[in-house]
Amino acid sequence: xxxxxxxxxxxxxxxxxxxxxxxxxxxxxxxxxxxxxxxxxxxxxxxxxx
Amino acid sequence: xxxxxxxxxxxxxxxxxxxxxxxxxxxxxxxxxxxxxxxxxxxxxxxxxxxxxxxxxxxxxxxxxxxxxxxxxxxxxxxxxxxxxxxxxxxxxxxxxxxxxxxxxxxxxxxxxxxxxxxxxxxxxxxxxxxxxxxxxxxxxxxxxxxxxxxxxxxxxxxxxxxxxxxxxxxxxxxxxxxxxxxxxxxxxxxxxxxxxxxxxxxxxxxxxxxxxxxxxxxxxxxxxxxxxxxxxxxxxxxxxxxxxxxxxxxxxxxxxxxxxxxxxxxxxxxxxxxxxxxxxxxxxxxx
Numbered sequence: 008x009x010x011x012x013x014x015x016x017x018x019x020x021x022x023x024x025x026x027x028x029x030x031x032x033x034x035x036x037x038x039x040x041x042x043x044x045x046x047x048x049x050x051x052x053x054x055x056x057x
Numbered sequence: 058x059x060x061x062x063x064x065x066x067x068x069x070x071x072x073x074x075x076x077x078x079x080x081x082x083x084x085x086x087x088x089x090x091x092x093x094x095x096x097x098x099x100x101x102x103x104x105x106x107x108x109x110x111x112x113x114x115x116x117x118x119x120x121x122x123x124x125x126x127x128x129x130x131x132x133x134x135x136x137x138x139x140x141x142x143x144x145x146x147x148x149x150x151x152x153x154x155x156x157x158x159x160x161x162x163x164x165x166x167x168x169x170x171x172x173x174x175x176x177x178x179x180x181x182x183x184x185x186x187x188x189x190x191x192x193x194x195x196x197x198x199x200x201x202x203x204x205x206x207x208x209x210x211x212x213x214x215x216x217x218x219x220x221x222x223x224x225x226x227x228x229x230x231x232x233x234x235x236x237x238x239x240x241x242x243x244x245x246x247x248x249x250x251x252x253x254x255x256x257x258x259x260x261x262x263x264x265x266x267x268x269x270x271x272x273x274x275x276x277x278x279x280x281x282x283x284x285x286x287x288x289x290x291x292x293x294x295x296x297x298x299x300x301x302x303x304x305x306x307x308x309x310x311x312x313x314x315x316x317x318x319x320x321x322x323x324x325x326x327x328x329x330x331x332x333x334x335x336x337x338x339x340x341x342x343x344x345x
Contacts (some may be wrong), residue, residue, distance in 0.1 A: 024192025025087070031185035032091040032121070035164045039117070039171040040094035043101040043110045 085132055088125035088160060088190065092118055095167055102171075113170025120163035127156030128194050135198055151197045161187030215263045222256050222273045228281040232288035238300070244307050245284060251314035252277065258321045265321050272317050280310055 095118040102111025131153030165183030168174040174182065226249055233245035255272065259265045266273075287303045 020192050024189050024194075026189075027185055028087060028189030028193055029091065031182055031189050032088070032160065032164055035168050035172060035182050035186070036092050036094040036098075039098040039110075039114055039167045040101075042172050043098035043107065043114065 085125055085129040085194065087193065088128055088156075089122070092121035092125075092163065092167075095121065095171070098167075098171055110171050113166060117163045117167035117171065120159055120166065124156045124159030124161075124163055124190070127152045127159060128190065129156075131156060131197055132194060138198065153194055153197045157187045157190040157194070160190045161185075210263060210266055212263065215259070215266055218266065218270065218273055219256055219260060222252070222277055225277045225281045226252055226256075229284045232281070232284040235288040241300075241303065241307065244311070248280070248307065248310050248314060251311070251318065252280075255314065255317055255321065258318070265324065268320055268324060269317065272313070276313060 095114050099111055099114030099118055102108070102114055131151075134152065161183040164186040165179045168182040169176065169179035229245065229252075230249050233242050233249070236242050236245065255269055259269050259273070283303075283306055287299070290299070
């Protein structure tokens with residue numbers, strides 16, 4: 008029981024950390040990928056319209 | 058968990074190997090996996106001639122990998138330092154802290170150049186990334202752990218010698234497994250047990266390294282070479298003379314190990330005796 012009460016904050020910290028890490032690093036990375044893809048698509052669209 | 062500092066200064070944790078859970082080095086995997094889309098973004102940038110995206114994503118990805126590598130190295134050092142009873146006086150370079158910072162910088166660059174966020178938003182993204190990395194992987198353990206200058210060895214040196222000895226013990230063990238003769242095999246396993254007891258004594262009290270250094274460095278090396286050599290020739294060479302010689306060597310090994318153990322334990326008793334004497338004198342002087 009005592010061990011659990013010591014482990015809980017640590018577990019909570021890690022869980023929040025993973026969430027923040029996934030949202031910030033993963034989110035930015037995916038966003039970067041989508042942006043590079045979007046730019047490419049819009050570029051192609053412009054090319055086609057010409 | 059109690060923490061004791063030996064008179065020499067090398068710190069021992071609770072008399073046992075620390076059981077505090079730590080993230081193993083492989084867990085830094087998240088830091089390697091999450092930025093992967095940035096690599097593809099960079100490839101897209103190169104393919105379609107978008108210099109800003111290609112450059113921003115390439116720099117961001119490279120920095121993210123550097124950050125992940127730094128955190129991983131910090132984790133490796135931490136795991137290694139907790140493996141033994143003696144705590145390694147850790148590296149002066151705060152690898153994990155640097156890693157968190159570099160990961161944040163990488164994501165800020167990606168957010169600014171590739172995602173085209175504003176500078177304040179990119180800074181927030183960077184800080185959030187560093188914070189996430191810090192929360193998951195933590196900071197480098199304290200660097201103020203004491204050293205063991207009074208006994209003439211540092212805790213690093215003790216750990217280095219013990220690690221080396223572990224490697225030699227493993228060598229003797231694997232060579233023993235190759236030997237078919239059951240009697241010799243059993244004697245070798247007994248020898249390995251004796252050597253482990255000696256390394257345990259040294260690990261418990263690093264001051265004993267002064268007396269066991271030659272044994273751990275020179276003698277153990279010779280024992281491993283002889284055992285490995287015998288194990289390598291044993292299947293092909295069944296000559297009785299070689300076996301007799303090896304038996305004699307094993308006898309010497311057993312004697313030396315027993316003597317070494319006795320010497321170390323005697324030394325502890327002598328020290329205890331001296332400590333009791335000092336305490337007695339002190340009590341008599343101070344009239345307690």
